[in-house]
Amino acid sequence: MIQTVIFDMDGVIVDTEPVHHYAYFQHFEELDIKVSQELFTTYMGNSTRNTFQKLKQTFDLEYDVEDLILRKRTLFNDAFDKKEDLILLDGVEKLIKDLFHNGMQLILASSASKVTIDRVFTRFNLHSYFSHIVSGEDFPKSKPHPAIFEHAVSLSKTSKENCIVIEDSTNGIIASNAAGIFCIGYNSVNSKMQDFSLANKVIQHFDELNFEKIRSIK
Incomplete structure (x- = not known):
């Protein structure tokens, strides 16, 4: 589960x-x-x-x-x-709140710097939903190296078999795959020229996911 x-x-x-x-x-x-x-x-x-x-x-x-x-x-x-028109991607805030309020642990594992992550999380009031924030600037090798996801799993309350990753880039999907973590590829209108062939599941919109669907992934 x-x-x-x-x-x-x-x-x-x-x-x-x-x-x-x-x-x-x-x-x-x-x-x-x-x-x-x-x-x-x-x-x-x-x-x-x-x-x-x-x-x-x-x-x-x-x-x-x-x-x-x-x-x-x-x-x-x-x-x-x-940039005044910077907004959260369609459906992701609803998904984050749904997962959080149903007791799902949320961890961020982003290649972005800590400064950039903090700017985004502060602007959109996201800090309270995530138990841990992991920045790629703390690792000598970026995705597709699996180190950032391996570290994220080490911070989780469960084993990697009970974790999933949501990614939109080829490098991120390869990293998740290399870490042995189930990966949902988010193939949005912004995901240009990315390869989703290694993703375990591919979605086009976050309304395809909710707490019940994610919890039951095997």
Whole structure:
């Protein structure tokens, strides 16, 4: 019986990807590097640190990774604060409340930084629903490495056989699969060019899920 649901954040709870995309590409323009959309898509699910480590190597950037992270974060925060139409994804708030009020443990495992997670959770009053928040910045390797999900399971009140992950990215689904955790792939209108073949179940909308349906997953 499922007792713990591990949520990704970007693309699952809130779609901050357009804000991240804007901040990254503004930064790429400042750095005078040409990053194709196809290459950028392969970084989805990676932490900012891992993304810039790869970019530094690919484009032979002379800048320190920490400086690159800080500049991108500044661009993101400026854009985030100005984006008045940023909303929770359709149906996810109802699902979170349904799971929480029925005693399901909720854990966040996001590649986003702690600062970004806190900004989102504070803006939408989500802190009270989640027992633990795990940020990808605490791990040397990003999704598709399973470390973040393995750690999330270690914080859960049950074994991994009684946990599920909800993910929207190829890297996140691979990570969940590598960790041996049942994965629900959220194939929304925002999930562009992502591979859901390794997901155990795929949904297009959160109205396909509720406490009873999740609890009975085998």
